[in-house]
Amino acid sequence: MQFELVSPERRLASMEVNAVRIPGADGDMTAMADHAPTITSLRPGILTVEKDGGDEKFAVTGGFAEIGAGVTVLAERALPVGDVTQETFDGWVAEAQTAREGAAGDTVDAAVKLLADLVAMGGEIGLNANQPNL
Amino acid sequence: MPSLKDLKNRIESVKSTRKITKAMQMVAAAKLRRAQDAAEASRPYTERFNAVLSSLAAAVGDSEGAPKLLAGTGSDQTHLLVVMTSERGLCGGFNANIAKLAKSHADKLKAAGKTVKIVTVGKKGRESMKREYADLFIDHVDLSEVKRVGYGNAAGIAADVLKRFDAGEFDVATIFFAKFNSVISQDPTAQQIIPFEVPEGAEAGALYDYEPSEEAILADLLPRGVATAIFSALLENGASEQGARMSAMDNATRNAGDMIDKLTIQYNRSRQAVITNELIEIISGAEAL
Numbered sequence: 131m132q133f134e135l136v137s138p139e140r141r142l143a144s145m146e147v148n149a150v151r152i153p154g155a156d157g158d159m160t161a162m163a164d165h166a167p168t169i170t171s172l173r174p175g176i177l178t179v180e181k182d183g184g185d186e187k188f189a190v191t192g193g194f195a196e197i198g199a200g201v202t203v204l205a206e207r208a209l210p211v212g213d214v215t216q217e218t219f220d221g222w223v224a225e226a227q228t229a230r231e232g233a234a235g236d237t238v239d240a241a242v243k244l245l246a247d248l249v250a251m252g253g254e255i256g257l258n259a260n261q262p263n264l
Numbered sequence: 265m266p267s268l269k270d271l272k273n274r275i276e277s278v279k280s281t282r283k284i285t286k287a288m289q290m291v292a293a294a295k296l297r298r299a300q301d302a303a304e305a306s307r308p309y310t311e312r313f314n315a316v317l318s319s320l321a322a323a324v325g326d327s328e329g330a331p332k333l334l335a336g337t338g339s340d341q342t343h344l345l346v347v348m349t350s351e352r353g354l355c356g357g358f359n360a361n362i363a364k365l366a367k368s369h370a371d372k373l374k375a376a377g378k379t380v381k382i383v384t385v386g387k388k389g390r391e392s393m394k395r396e397y398a399d400l401f402i403d404h405v406d407l408s409e410v411k412r413v414g415y416g417n418a419a420g421i422a423a424d425v426l427k428r429f430d431a432g433e434f435d436v437a438t439i440f441f442a443k444f445n446s447v448i449s450q451d452p453t454a455q456q457i458i459p460f461e462v463p464e465g466a467e468a469g470a471l472y473d474y475e476p477s478e479e480a481i482l483a484d485l486l487p488r489g490v491a492t493a494i495f496s497a498l499l500e501n502g503a504s505e506q507g508a509r510m511s512a513m514d515n516a517t518r519n520a521g522d523m524i525d526k527l528t529i530q531y532n533r534s535r536q537a538v539i540t541n542e543l544i545e546i547i548s549g550a551e552a553l
Contacts, residue, residue: 138415138495155476169316170475194484
């Protein structure tokens with residue numbers, strides 16, 4: 131199965147894979163060959179690619195995935211997990227925090243969830259979000 | 265008749281101008297390649313994104329309660345024109361062409377009794393739009409500090425536009441930029457970004473399952489669509505600017521060369537005239553003796 135990870139600025143990955151674990155907005159899902167055609171939006175989380183010779187992990191902050199003959203993930207920001215530094219992560223968290231503070235009405239829930247997902251993702255890759263009061 | 269010294273000075277000054285324009289041309293050529301690479305690199309994302317967005321929009325489009333970014337506000341009274349130009353001049357008619365298109369658009373809307381608001385991106389466009397439409401001018405986005413346009417810049421502009429839309433400041437938004445065809449041709453283009461226009465021939469991709477739901481994904485995608493449209497416009501503009509500068513500087517270099525040739529001929533002629541004059545003087549002096 132062909133897997134593509136593209137961001138607006140460049141194509142990040144394009145490879146033959148066995149399965150892709152996608153952090154969908156409604157929960158994680160694993161796409162394997164011949165998965166039903168699906169489009170899902172993403173939450174901040176870890177995208178795991180299973181292929182021959184080991185897994186690869188990418189951190190994504192949002193976007194959406196199109197599952198058809200292959201899997202195409204369109205993420206505004208995506209990085210191999212190893213490349214996510216505390217500094218980049220702090221930047222993401224700060225941005226989500228500003229968004230939460232600026233949110234009003236219906237968007238508050240979404241902004242809070244976004245921040246929480248981001249913090250959870252940080253925990254998964256071992257980065258501290260500095261958010262004791264969540 | 266200018267003196268020999270004047271001519272010599274002019275030749276020197278045109279020569280140094282030619283050196284500068286030549287250097288600028290080469291710099292523009294290098295930057296053009298980088299700009300084209302950036303535009304090329306963004307293409308997979310934009311293409312996939314637009315394909316998904318179009319098929320979703322076509323599927324949801326007619327239903328009631330479709331998002332405002334797709335269905336519009338139900339009115340088209342107030343128009344927002346986002347005019348994107350370069351931060352620097354010396355690129356031929358690049359900025360003037362975009363401004364001209366935006367102005368004709370604005371005049372047409374005004375004649376139809378619509379309200380027009382103008383936001384500019386890039387210093388050059390601000391100067392010319394502000395001169396003529398000072399009363400319609402509402403904001404300017406400064407990218408002069410930005411070395412390489414990134415998605416973040418586009419997302420920032422999009423967030424600003426969307427905030428105004430949510431606040432009900434306008435009904436229709438159109439962006440103006442130059443589409444890059446080749447080094448010698450860039451088309452000034454107007455593209456409506458709000459409400460989203462479903463391209464003709466887009467079919468509802470009914471074979472997909474949607475998670476969470478079609479409407480939720482569409483509501484999530486539409487604002488991103490604005491950012492994506494602005495981002496690709498910025499990249500096109502970047503390539504167009506460098507292309508326009510390259511051909512403008514190529515022309516300037518060639519003109520400077522022609523001018524140097526002409527001045528050199530004139531210089532040689534005057535020098536010859538001076539020598540002939542001196543000879544005549546010597547001969548007539550000798551004959552008078």
